[in-house]
Amino acid sequence: SIFTTPTQVPASKKYDFIIVGAGTAGCVIAARLTEDPSVNVLLIEAGVSDNGTESATISVPLLAGSGIGTMFDWNYTSTAQSGLNGRIIPVPRGFVMGGSSSINSMIYSRGASDEYDRLADVSGDSGWSWNSLEQYRLKNEQHTPPWNNRSNVGEYNPSVHGHGPLLTGLTPTVFDADKRVIQTTVDNGAEYPFNLDFNSGNGLGFGWLQTTVGHSARSTSSSAYLHPALNSRSNLDLLLHTQVTRLVSTSGKLTFRGVQVAQTATAPQYSFNATKEVILSAGTVGTPQLLMLSGIGPSHQLKNVGVTPLLDLEDVGANLQDQSIVILQWEVTGTTLSPFLNNATAFQDALAQYAFNKTGIAAGNTVVNTIGFLRLPSNSTLLKAGDPAAGPNAPHFQFSFLVSLQSFHRFAPTTGNWMSVSIVVQSPTSRGSLNLTSSSAFVHPTINPEYYTTAFDIGTAIQAFKTLRGFLTTPAWDGFVIEPFSTVAALNTDAEIETYIRTFANSLDHPTSTAKISKITEKGGVVGPTLLVKGATGLRIVDASILPSSPAGFPQAEVYIVAERAADLIKSAWSLS
Numbered sequence: 001s002i003f004t005t006p007t008q009v010p011a012s013k014k015y016d017f018i019i020v021g022a023g024t025a026g027c028v029i030a031a032r033l034t035e036d037p038s039v040n041v042l043l044i045e046a047g048v049s050d051n052g053t054e055s056a057t058i059s060v061p062l063l064a065g066s067g068i069g070t071m072f073d074w075n076y077t078s079t080a081q082s083g084l085n086g087r088i089i090p091v092p093r094g095f096v097m098g099g100s101s102s103i104n105s106m107i108y109s110r111g112a113s114d115e116y117d118r119l120a121d122v123s124g125d126s127g128w129s130w131n132s133l134e135q136y137r138l139k140n141e142q143h144t145p146p147w148n149n150r151s152n153v154g155e156y157n158p159s160v161h162g163h164g165p166l167l168t169g170l171t172p173t174v175f176d177a178d179k180r181v182i183q184t185t186v187d188n189g190a191e192y193p194f195n196l197d198f199n200s201g202n203g204l205g206f207g208w209l210q211t212t213v214g215h216s217a218r219s220t221s222s223s224a225y226l227h228p229a230l231n232s233r234s235n236l237d238l239l240l241h242t243q244v245t246r247l248v249s250t251s252g253k254l255t256f257r258g259v260q261v262a263q264t265a266t267a268p269q270y271s272f273n274a275t276k277e278v279i280l281s282a283g284t285v286g287t288p289q290l291l292m293l294s295g296i297g298p299s300h301q302l303k304n305v306g307v308t309p310l311l312d313l314e315d316v317g318a319n320l321q322d323q324s325i326v327i328l329q330w331e332v333t334g335t336t337l338s339p340f341l342n343n344a345t346a347f348q349d350a351l352a353q354y355a356f357n358k359t360g361i362a363a364g365n366t367v368v369n370t371i372g373f374l375r376l377p378s379n380s381t382l383l384k385a386g387d388p389a390a391g392p393n394a395p396h397f398q399f400s401f402l403v404s405l406q407s408f409h410r411f412a413p414t415t416g417n418w419m420s421v422s423i424v425v426q427s428p429t430s431r432g433s434l435n436l437t438s439s440s441a442f443v444h445p446t447i448n449p450e451y452y453t454t455a456f457d458i459g460t461a462i463q464a465f466k467t468l469r470g471f472l473t474t475p476a477w478d479g480f481v482i483e484p485f486s487t488v489a490a491l492n493t494d495a496e497i498e499t500y501i502r503t504f505a506n507s508l509d510h511p512t513s514t515a516k517i518s519k520i521t522e523k524g525g526v527v528g529p530t531l532l533v534k535g536a537t538g539l540r541i542v543d544a545s546i547l548p549s550s551p552a553g554f555p556q557a558e559v560y561i562v563a564e565r566a567a568d569l570i571k572s573a574w575s576l577s
């Protein structure tokens with residue numbers, strides 16, 4: 001059943017598990033646990049339904065990105081970022097069924113095998129290694145052809161894809177810039193190698209980008225996992241529009257099998273108890289906020305805002321990491337998406353065609369089709385203090401090739417053809433934090449990612465700029481670039497590039513690690529290898545907050561894979577089928 005107020009939840013019903021957050025991870029856990037008909041699950045989501053009148057914003061691939069800043073977004077902001085000239089920047093997070101998988105940019109890229117091997121290493125559990133996780137990769141996702149059945153032979157590796165509910169695929173439309181990216185790998189394969197599939201565990205090189213689009217629509221954790229379960233099972237209840245405001249200790253002081261909920265700051269509070277576990281899947285912001293509101297976190301900080309400390313865990317809210325994005329633009333010859341995006345009539349016609357028969361430019365991802373991941377040269381001075389990448393097949397920086405003019409801060413020309421390339425430092429060493437400013441769950445926490453506050457991060461971004469310049473002067477790009485956009489033309493010295501980064505960089509919306517995993521024997525960290533909260537009973541965390549570091553790739557695939565294994569760990573702990 002779907003409930004929209006706490007009073008609708010039957011008082012007599014006993015729930016084995018309460019899951020906080022129907023987001024990327026939460027929907028996976030809810031769907032997998034209720035495969036056992038003996039299990040009853042209550043899934044509580046603060047945000048809204050994805051079935052309402054605005055749902056096209058979520059489902060139409062062309063509209064990806066337009067959910068940011070809307071009713072589907074928590075609309076958090078960062079603190080003033082010293083590394084970004086004091087700018088305060090948006091921190092979007094999904095406030096809707098499917099969570100951030102419903103508003104994200106849809107890129108599905110599992111990242112390097114080294115990333116998972118680091119997870120195994122940090123947690124002391126080989127079950128998290130790339131090789132051990134194969135069954136969960138296959139269980140999560142399946143590859144689908146684009147709506148126009150364009151042949152994509154040689155653009156992905158079918159053998160690394162699975163049979164899971166999440167649908168992924170390649171672009172239906174290829175642009176000139178995409179062909180030139182691939183041609184560069186043919187011409188200069190030693191320097192810029194072709195990578196057949198970024199979901200194969202090989203994290204390096206250039207190749208085709210896969211997105212969570214299948215059968216002409218965005219596939220989310222809600223559409224793939226939650227809706228099918230809600231439609232077919234009576235042992236899963238979803239409570240929407242309801243925020244969990246506190247975890248409640250039940251039988252023992254540090255046993256947290258209860259939750260307190262409310263719909264607004266002034267509405268009545270209600271309580272629900274689980275007989276087995278409470279599973280926190282509220283995300284990198286919501287999970288540490290809720291832990292701290294419940295007295296679980298750095299005691300001195302909790303006291304400052306009037307929360308009584310119950311369990312002193314220093315790492316709750318610490319280690320916040322995010323990848324930052326900076327974009328360069330060029331006017332180019334050849335086909336791009338710009339003429340279409342600058343033509344309001346063509347845009348509306350595309351949406352009408354999509355509404356009619358789910359075909360056309362709106363039916364597939366088109367904004368970015370090719371991508372590249374590279375490492376710094378092994379003799380780079382930036383690596384003298386240590387290599388933050390997870391291993392030799394994990395990248396230090398990334399380029400996404402966007403077939404239109406994309407810009408966060410500036411006026412965009414309305415004529416011409418444009419290409420943009422985004423630069424992302426993949427293994428940032430800057431560490432920030434998330435803190436409470438109030439004991440009320442309805443007051444946003446402070447989010448301070450500390451972008452570009454280390455020499456490694458700014459130095460790697462500058463190096464990536466220079467590498468990109470070299471890439472674009474290889475023969476495949478001859479005659480393509482007309483001229484750089486605006487101030488991009490004046491980026492010559494390191495100081496000029498640094499100023500550009502600090503002026504225009506934004507968040508790539510990949511925050512992680514605010515409740516990081518660690519070995520069971522280790523004092524630091526928030527959860528152990530089975531994702532149970534250290535020092536507590538009945539409480540587990542499954543979401544991006546447990547990742548030890550920002551995955552060099554894109555995080556959603558790793559979150560799905562972690563959630564798939566976590567569901568099995570929970571089933572095994574309680575002997576469920």
Ligand SMILES: Cc1cc2nc3c(=O)[nH]c(=O)nc-3n(C[C@H](O)[C@H](O)[C@H](O)COP(=O)(O)OP(=O)(O)OC[C@H]3O[C@@H](n4cnc5c(N)ncnc54)[C@H](O)[C@@H]3O)c2cc1C
Nearest residue numbers: 021023024025046099100104105107244283286544554556
């Ligand atoms: C704009 C944007 C673009 C992105 N682009 C990409 C991309 O292209 N590729 C990629 O791999 N990753 C991308 N990401 C990141 C990726 O989507 C996230 O890392 C991932 O989805 C996080 O999953 P999660 O389960 O940790 O949290 P979420 O999916 O955010 O789920 C958390 C859920 O908990 C709910 N919740 C929070 N607090 C409470 C509470 N107290 N009570 C009840 N419910 C609560 C939230 O409303 C939400 O539904 C992007 C993210 C954003 C926001």
